Amino acid sequence: MDAAPLAVELKGIWKRFPGVVANAGTELTVKRGSIHAVLGENGAGKSTLMNVLAGVYRPEEGEVRLFGERVVFANPADALAAGVGMVHQEFRLVPTFTVAENVVLGAAERVLNMGAVERRVAELAEQFSLDVDPQRHIWQLSMGERQRVEILKALWRDAEILILDEPTAVLTPNEADELGLVIRRMANDGRSVIFISHKLHEVKQYCDEATVLRGGKTVAASMAVVDLTPQQLAELMVGEATDAALRPEPRQAGDQLLTVQDLCALNNRNLEALSNISLSVHGGEIVGIAGVAGNGQRELSDVIAGLRESTSGTVKLFGEDITTATPRQRFRAGLSYIPEDRVGVGLAPQLSVTDNAILRSYREHTRGPLIAVDRAKAFCADVVDSFKVRTGSLDQRIAGLSGGNLQRLLVGRELTAKPSVIVASQPTRGLDVQGVKAIQELLIDARNEGLGVLMVSEDLDELLAISDRIIVMHGGRIAAEYGGADANRSAIGLAMAGETP
């Protein structure tokens, strides 16, 4: 193996986005014929780095070498022509086309003999044990089968290097094991596979080497997986950064306000997303929910807010059962919600600042059947002033507002209702440093005023900084719970990755 030439060398890659440095001199080398894991928390720069390799982004600095030769890709087609194929998390398939048609789409001869194409697709599938019927239509296939079609697309184009971006996120455990066999066969065929994952046991199971990224930098490069324990990988992923001193003085928690008991719910694909979640939030505390994306956090906050049905279990507010209450009833009972998808759920992008400010309270600003525009505007002006939303006119569409101002408007609206409990899902994601600070301070102020705050975040530093308690979710369950004082980064990291500490 050691004598094999390097298939991929990424050297000193820099890539910045407005307000964010995604890659800060990131390094990655991948050997020929090996399966290489790229690990890191959300925002560590994995996806950006892979998009650089796949020709989606151009790095501002640094070089990409394939098999020793320097390459510059103008677009994904260039990368593909050079042998780099990528299977994105969101599949890019035409649902009404057959498997074979999708495989050859854009890479077919001018005259298409579908019979011959189907035979060749079937042969290729056979060669790598990819179990999929070339004649079936995409819409008929499971997620696992669709992923195999994406892999076939890359193989059809002779990809020597295949990037799989969190491939097991959409798979059942059995399908994941099958995928493991497929990529091993590809590696034995001399191809290189880059496997992006959060799941440490998969890395141990399927991969030869691992590179760990943190904050856009490579913190551990090409380590042999056999020598590593999950504990070590977890520590590398979450780091040992000193905890910020933002956290306010601990204080006596008040009454139990929100109680969740044995809650179960399904995700959008009707698979179990929450199993037997029980937790409580008291007045005057911030409870942080930690976890890698897709472990049920989103479903949990949606169920509490009434946007998703639970299959069993109860949600209580002030001891009153609100499990079947509508979102409006919950809000009126004192439960505010800052959804993860601000503009698609919490705000109406095509409407004005005023229209968005009154989203929760428009029924109170009416005169007969009509909205009392003067009162609505006064209410909006109040929210805008109190929460320092920077906007031109109140009649302006919110689409023109910056991310930070959108979030101030949303948080301001939710806090203006004087709730007792606020559920905040990823409230600072995507904001610039100032915006993050402003929103965190608002939540801390709310806590100091005696509100109960349940905050979901994928940023462990943030949770460590402002939470009184941290609950770690993994696979739809509560994996661990820590008090603010004894919260330990590496233990949390392990729990997030599904290893029992």
Add this chain to the structure above:
Amino acid sequence: MIRPVLVRREVPVRGGQPLAFAVGLLVALLLGAVLLLVAGDSPMEVYRRMLSASFGDLEAFSVTLNRAIPLALAGLAVAIAATMGLWNIGAEGQILFGATTAAGIAQIGEGWSGPVLILAMIVGGSIGGALWALGPAAAKAYIGVNEIITTLMLNEIAIRLIRYLINGPWKDPEGYGFVQAPALPEQSFLPNLFQRTHVGLLIAIAVLAVIGLMVSRSSWGYELRVAGSSGATATYAGISLKRKILTVLVLSGTVAGLAGGIELTGNATRLTETVSNGYGFAGIIVAALALMRPSGVAAVAVLFGAVQVGGQSIKAIGVSDAVSTVLQALILFGVIAAGVLIVYRIEMAEPAGHKARSTSRVRSA
């Protein structure tokens, strides 16, 4: 390498729609002049004729207004649904079924007095339109069936229903072998308001005003706009999407059906399958030109009506049917194309690869 692309403006051009009309009309008239010259007609003569037939005097204008009534109501029907992001492509069928219902009421109420019969026919027409929209509305609300398909298909069914009635149960016994519906009773004819404009104008204005106000100012309309912006946001705000879809599509059908009832009592002597004259489809264009705002529908409908009336009038001076139709289409194309530039601007794109724009492109090798 440099090529033009459309980029959405952050703010549409102020006073945009009237401007689009003016520019689009001008361009279309210039292109049309070439067409007319090639066909051997005199552009000046033809355009003068079109103008005088649609806006020349009070009588001409009254004919234009008569046309504008069903166009405005059909446009309103489409615009209400579009406020919530729904496409009612079935205004044509709803107009036809509304007219059919009104014709049925006319048969029952042959002996009723004029005002009673007319009122019954107009109300009945609205109910007919509502019923015709109820199926697609319920299918969309409860099982998510695409309303574009269902409303579109019901247009065909409405036409065939009329054909069946005219050929069968409602065949005129005094038709001397002609296959036609019986003549409507005289007292069912809608009286004229002035010249050739009938009282339907007042009904249309009232309906436009009330519904326009509801959409833009009422809390019902607010909920509609929230739901149109994002369904998930509506749910978050406690708005029932199912109920909104149901009410808005049925209201849309009611308005289209009203147009059918008015058209039958106002302009027809008997039920025919051409009673709608394509108003339901034209309504989609009217609504689009009005940027789906009920408030803009009236003005667009009058101009659209004028184009139709003017376009038909020039056949009398020997312009061929085909040229007349092409001329009407050119004007609409011109206005629609200019309307696009109100919302978008043209930019010269740099060669691919320099911008992050390529990130959104689907892999194409």
